[in-house]
Amino acid sequence: MLEFKVNSQSQSVDVDPTTPLLWVLRDNLGLTGTKFGCGMAQCGACTVHMDGMPMRSCSLPVSVVAGKQITTIEGLQSKTAQAVQKAWVDLDVVQCGYCQSGQIMSAVALLESKPKPSDEDIDQAMGGNICRCATYVRIRAAIHAAAAQLSA
Incomplete structure (x- = not known):
């Protein structure tokens, strides 16, 4: 067991x-x-x-x-998770949605370890998450939006 x-x-x-x-x-x-x-x-x-x-x-x-x-x-119930999920909705990140739980999990982990990530930080942290629909630009924008919301 x-x-x-x-x-x-x-x-x-x-x-x-x-x-x-x-x-x-x-x-x-x-x-x-x-x-x-x-x-x-x-x-x-x-x-x-x-x-x-x-x-x-x-x-x-x-x-x-x-x-x-x-x-x-x-x-996921942290303040960071709520900010990421809100940014995902606000910026209409999801297309087919299949990869999104993994994308959100990685984004939350990134923001909890690095509250104000650069584009390079985001690319490195999210590099192992593949999006078949190629919403990478919206994913990066949503992470920046969540970071801004959390620092406000």
């Missing part, structure tokens, strides 16, 4: 320890906001926070998260 916290709630799952966290979240815990994209940690659709750091859940064995705090898109 593996025990860890997801969105501040203790969880206990009886799964193979090598099972990727993504599948435990989706199949065992019913948290489907985290998406499967590539299965190789290359696209960012599966991004979650582990103890506040963005991680790719599709390639992260669930055994690694024992005793850790995992936050999924469903559990």
